[in-house]
Amino acid sequence: MALGSNLGDRAAHLAYARARLGALPGTRLAGASRVDETAPLPGSGPGSAAYLNQMVLLETTLPPADLLAACLAIEAERGRVRSAGPRWSPRTLDLDIVRYGTRTLHQPGLTIPHPELPRRDFWQREIAEIEAHVHV
Numbered sequence: 001m002a003l004g005s006n007l008g009d010r011a012a013h014l015a016y017a018r019a020r021l022g023a024l025p026g027t028r029l030a031g032a033s034r035v036d037e038t039a040p041l042p043g044s045g046p047g048s049a050a051y052l053n054q055m056v057l058l059e060t061t062l063p064p065a066d067l068l069a070a071c072l073a074i075e076a077e078r079g080r081v082r083s084a085g086p087r088w089s090p091r092t093l094d095l096d097i098v099r100y101g102t103r104t105l106h107q108p109g110l111t112i113p114h115p116e117l118p119r120r121d122f123w124q125r126e127i128a129e130i131e132a133h134v135h136v
Contacts, residue, residue: 006050064105067100
């Protein structure tokens with residue numbers, strides 16, 4: 001699971017997400033990478049601030065669609081407003097299901113593994129960091 005924030009108290013948004021994700025039914029936070037600061041993605045729009053990003057490893061019994069619904073609710077709790085603006089517009093909190101074990105899934109609104117994984121070096125670094133410390 002990828003966590004990102006570039007609005008407001010970015011570190012507090014990530015801490016909130018970690019706590020809420022770990023408290024979901026049938027879910028345990030099994031590992032976390034360090035927090036990275038990254039430049040906004042190309043196309044983020046003018047004035048976009050740097051992101052704080054972190055990857056967390058969840059062990060969960062929630063099906064992918066239920067996990068996604070929980071992630072969207074957690075984002076909304078932190079003031080995330082989804083709009084028709086630029087795809088990578090600034091946000092208080094962004095939660096992405098990057099992988100779900102070895103599962104592959106293609107349904108409206110949810111693709112696993114996340115289609116951007118091969119293009120996001122920071123996600124790959126964060127995953128490698130977790131995998132080096134937690135038996136996955």
